[in-house]
Amino acid sequence: MNSVFISYFPKTRKQAEALAWELERLGVSTWLPGRQVSVEAALESQMLDAMKEARVVVFLVGPQISASDWVQREYRAALERFWLDEDKILMPVLIGNADQPAFLRHPPSIKVDGRRADWARVAKEIAKILNEGVPAKKSRAAIKEQTDRLDLIEKQAYALRASEVPKIV
Amino acid sequence: MKRQPQTFREHFGAGKLTTIPSKSVFVNCPFDDDFETLFDAIVFASTCCGFVPRSALESGTVAESRMERIARAVFSSKYSIHDLSRCRGEGNENLARFNMPLELGIAMGRRMATPRKKDKHDWLVLVREGHQYAKYISDLGGFDPKIHDGTTENLIRTVVAWLATRPEAIPLATPRKVINAFEVFRKKKAELVSEWGREVPWADLVLAARKTVPRLG
Numbered sequence A: 001m002n003s004v005f006i007s008y009f010p011k012t013r014k015q016a017e018a019l020a021w022e023l024e025r026l027g028v029s030t031w032l033p034g035r036q037v038s039v040e041a042a043l044e045s046q047m048l049d050a051m052k053e054a055r056v057v058v059f060l061v062g063p064q065i066s067a068s069d070w071v072q073r074e075y076r077a078a079l080e081r082f083w084l085d086e087d088k089i090l091m092p093v094l095i096g097n098a099d100q101p102a103f104l105r106h107p108p109s110i111k112v113d114g115r116r117a118d119w120a121r122v123a124k125e126i127a128k129i130l131n132e133g134v135p136a137k138k139s140r141a142a143i144k145e146q147t148d149r150l151d152l153i154e155k156q157a158y159a160l161r162a163s164e165v166p167k168i169v
Numbered sequence B: 001m002k003r004q005p006q007t008f009r010e011h012f013g014a015g016k017l018t019t020i021p022s023k024s025v026f027v028n029c030p031f032d033d034d035f036e037t038l039f040d041a042i043v044f045a046s047t048c049c050g051f052v053p054r055s056a057l058e059s060g061t062v063a064e065s066r067m068e069r070i071a072r073a074v075f076s077s078k079y080s081i082h083d084l085s086r087c088r089g090e091g092n093e094n095l096a097r098f099n100m101p102l103e104l105g106i107a108m109g110r111r112m113a114t115p116r117k118k119d120k121h122d123w124l125v126l127v128r129e130g131h132q133y134a135k136y137i138s139d140l141g142g143f144d145p146k147i148h149d150g151t152t153e154n155l156i157r158t159v160v161a162w163l164a165t166r167p168e169a170i171p172l173a174t175p176r177k178v179i180n181a182f183e184v185f186r187k188k189k190a191e192l193v194s195e196w197g198r199e200v201p202w203a204d205l206v207l208a209a210r211k212t213v214p215r216l217g
Helices: A010-025 A037-053 A069-084 A116-132 A140-163 B033-048 B066-075 B099-113 B138-143 B152-163 B175-196 B202-212
Strands: A004-008 A056-061 A089-095 A110-112 B024-028 B052-054 B079-083 B122-128 B146-148
Touching: A004 A010, A004 A037, A004 A069, A010 A056, A010 A089, A010 A116, A037 A069, A056 A069, A056 A116, A069 A089, A069 B152, A089 A116, A110 A116, A140 B052, A140 B202, B024 B033, B024 B099, B033 B052, B033 B079, B033 B152, B033 B175, B033 B202, B052 B202, B066 B099, B079 B099, B079 B152, B099 B122, B122 B152, B146 B152, B152 B175, B175 B202
Parallel strands: A004 A056, A056 A089, A089 A110, B024 B052, B024 B079, B079 B122, B122 B146
Antiparallel strands: none
């Protein structure tokens, strides 16, 4: 059974391997998806199984890189697994000034510079999370973000409704 | 000569009614009775994810061609959802509807016409289980259409899983809560239909969805 699934962008593969190596040193099993297009269907099936088994899903996000189609599939799979099993922990690890993926905006994240020495620290933090879990807390920021966006939708809908009354010019 | 009075209206997505493309999703689905519940499910799921749903229906019966309205709505939305389930022979004449693939083509054109990667249009294509899309739009083969079973529950999960992972999505309740709230939205829509008949203003539909979104906290 894999305890930690590591999702990474193609450009952050080396960092993902460094993190996996540090986790394995601590006795934590890991799963990193391969990238062979020729076996994509089989890879997707393996990815879904590994995502299901993993207790923690780590998202390694590099700076100024858009998520590829494959990474977006991993995001969707992780979110769908999380909806079925809220004990699963989704953990973003942001390299440099990388933006946190929107669907992970409010869980706690780990920030790193991307140096080799960082990965031992990150591995220890993840191992600790595996043992102790993440303290559950209600995110006020998430509630505010939802409220603000719904206000925007309402404003736009009212603007549309106002436009439905013909004017004379 | 004295200028004749003209009626005009500003269109949603233009002028002072400009929407924010990155927070808008164009819904391209059949509008008929058979698909109505699924159409509502997509509108509601989109709103729950924090997006303004856009549609060819939004500007009512104004003097603008349907194609112009659709193109304007697609070009002012970063995202679009296309259900191709109805692209199969129907009725005595066994005719298929091709509005949906046509509108998907507009969305693809918008993506190609957008220079900046982060602003590029992105779409979700939906097909029913057992659908033969690959046989008549083989160019779609590489776009990984999502298969749904024709139930609102399955469709909501599919749409939420896609939209919730877009960069502009907001945190939302679980799909189970969205599915439960959908029934409340349907009741609100039924009230609108009893007032407006089949011509429910798009804005009112969006407002009903927005008021039904399950809140966090």
